Amino acid sequence: MRHLVRNPAFWYVGALAFMWPVQELLAPGPLDQLREWASTNLANLRLPPAGHPVAALVVSAFVTQASPWVWPPLALSTFAAVSALGARRAVALLATVHMGVSLVTEGMVWWRIRHGSLPGSEAHTLDTGPSYLVVAAMTVAVLCARPLWLRGVWLVLLALVAPRLLDGLGEGSFSAIGHLTAFTVALAAVCAHGYRRRRPSPAPATA
Template identity: 30%
Template sequence: MCRATADWFRTAPGTHVWLAVLAVTSAVAAGLSPDLRSYLLHHVSTNLVELRIHPVRVLFASAFWIETPSALLFYALVFELVHATAERWLGTVRWLMVVALAHVGATLVSQKAVLFGIRDARLPRSLAHTIDIGVSYGLAGVVGVLAYRVPAPWRWGYLLGVLAFFTYPVLHKGTFTDIGHLTAVLIGLCCYGLTPQAAAPRNSRAPGEPAPPA
């Protein structure tokens, strides 16, 4: 049992290191007073103010905090179902590339929507200082790229369900976070080039499959 558990963790190291960091930051956040926790999370948030002053720092740091520390067990389950599956399939480096592209791309698009909303007086100026942290954009991006892991014809049902799930909130007065989630899924779908199918040689064949005629 211990060896099987160790093998399980070893085959998706990035996922479990990320979870371990989230466990530490969640414990830290849970031990702070509400005012101090709010102060801390504002300074690791990818809101307009922090992105303008410390863009690299907050884009990195925001992925290691969750706004509700008590939700850690839920995220642990989702990480095992989504991130660990994708990391074992893609490999750690390519999985991390998908996560980073989705997290950064969706953050920038969603905050640009906030900027336009404030400029056009459709959103309150306080959103420029809002708390915007978490792992959901990277998670949504991986959900998107996993469409290529689902065999046909089930892939189309999976894809339709994912797009419907993330598009519905945007079309029904969704928040900037909903826009970010949909953007992240679309970024994940654009990552086909990182999948094993795309990396495989065109002339490769399954074991036992006869060679094409000369």
């Protein structure tokens, strides 16, 4: 039990599980306000006092945009990420993916608004949820989970959710681009981690 409590995946999955009934029980008005406040859109990512970028980037990993019951089971993949990469590397990777990909996709929105290909109202579009983080964790689980049969389970689950997550990729959907980026970054991180582990240690110096 002590080992479980020390695992950051335990606390993250627990937080998502806690937010499931919270979001189901909230009235539509307060729930919409929570999602709008947690959204990582351009309006919220402005520097204070106009926005609250740090709070939005953090809280958005726990407030889902829809179907809050889906995410706690999928987030169990974070246990595989922690087991494969270690707690610090896993937290660093998943936090970087969640915040970095959110910033990249919103940067694309900003660019298109600035050049007139999107209306200014897109700066207030709802954009919250743990999907980038979870896609990265599932990618690590597919490649590294143990026992080996768990990799097959995560591969099937990732294949099942991929069509929804990548919907609109051909039309330039920012969310779909974000999910593909999260997958790519996690894949690169696993490859780099595997390379470091296989790299031979330098021979000791001789007199």
